[in-house]
Amino acid sequence: MNARTEPHHLLTRLSDSHLEALEEEAVFVLREVAAAFERPTLLFSGGKDSLVLLRCAEKAFGRGRIPYPLLMIDTGHNFPEVTDFRDQRARELGAELIVRSVEDSMRRGTVRLAHPGESRNVHQSVTLLEAIDEFRFDALIGGARRDEEKARAKERIFSHRDSFGQWQPKAQRPELWTLFNTRLQTGEHFRVFPISNWTELDVWQYIARERIALPSLYYAHPREVVERKGMLVPVTALTPPREGEQVTVRSVRFRTVGDVTCTCPVASTAANAADVVRETISAQVSERGATRMDDRTSEASMEKRKKDGYF
Structure with missing residues (x-):
């Protein structure tokens, strides 16, 4: 190996080692959720981060053996290419896919738009909380990452939510090493983010390495x-x-x-x-x-x- 090619190969080795460590952490967290909670679910939009989560879940439990259902909160304004891909991927995995719609919440009167053209994105929280109540989910696994936004950077991997679904940033439980406090009172739940420590670049390098279809x-x-x-x-x-x-x-x-x-x-x-x-x-x-x-x-x-x- 000559000096001109060595830096490239060194970078490749470092990248692989880094991705292996991130994958190992995500697999550990996914298994911890299965062991610690009775009714977990994996939030699945058909987007790249949730598809990376699914690949990690396959490695954690084996193909076709993911032990929790997939949950999608649909605004009714999603790109059809994404929802079609979501349905296809769930069928391929043999996974249970639960879809709950903001439009259903609008018909119930629990969501009211300020005007017809208003984005429904923020109103997903209402439909999500209704789904949590309907299925009594005690842990929801999501693909949020700390590098996406400042408020997300403050959140723990195991993010405790109270009986109203609220997050209290000043009352977060410490996460020392890989010790997670998963105790719950009646009506409470956790949001769990196995790829919190990944960056957008990590996600795309992993997609490239694993050849994940998008x-x-x-x-x-x-x-x-x-x-x-x-x-x-x-x-x-x-x-x-x-x-x-x-x-x-x-x-x-x-x-x-x-x-x-x-x-x-x-x-x-x-x-x-x-x-x-x-x-x-x-x-x-x-x-x-x-x-x-x-x-x-x-x-x-x-x-x-x-x-x-x-x-």
């Missing part, structure tokens, strides 16, 4: 967009162009997927996971900061949403 939206494709407040807004029936905005066709991909009304793509030519890894290394803005219109709020605002039961 919805096509995550890779470059031509799409009609308009520029609005420094973001590329996709042109859809739910997000039509405003007066004076010019519609152009750009090569874009989505760094994160969610409610159509608040999720934006970024300009990209990345056709596969390795290409996305290269783009992610040079990215200057976090994935949510660059692509989520509803996240362009203060840290305190997101913290309040999490206290109210948000993911």
Whole structure:
């Protein structure tokens, strides 16, 4: 091996070692949930982070042997490419998939929109709490990561929620080494985040290494967009162009997927996971900061949403 090639091989070895450590931690947490709780569920949107969680769960328990159901809270405004992929993946795994809709909560009157065009994203917390009550879930496993947003960075891997589904940031339980306090009172539950310590780059390197299939939206494709407040807004029936905005066709991909009304793509030519890894290394803005219109709020605002039961 010559001096010119050694740094590349050294970087590859370090990357593999790093991913192995992250995977080992996630597998440990997933097994801990199965051992400590009676009615856990894994939040599954069909997005990249939940698909990484599923791969870790397969390694923790074996293919087709995930011991808890998958739960999706559907706003009714999700990208069809993602929901179709969600259903396909659940069938492939032979996993039970539970879907509860914000639109059902709207019909019950527990969710009321300020206006018809309002994003339903924040209202998912109401539907989620209703699903928790319906199935008596005591632990919900999610794919949130600390690098996504400041309020999320404050949260523990095992995040205690009270009987109202609320998170109290000043009353979090200590997590020393790998010792987790999982004691619950009646009506309480935990949100558990096995990939808390992963970064967006880690996720994409893992996707590339494991060859995890993703919805096509995550890779470059031509799409009609308009520029609005420094973001590329996709042109859809739910997000039509405003007066004076010019519609152009750009090569874009989505760094994160969610409610159509608040999720934006970024300009990209990345056709596969390795290409996305290269783009992610040079990215200057976090994935949510660059692509989520509803996240362009203060840290305190997101913290309040999490206290109210948000993911």
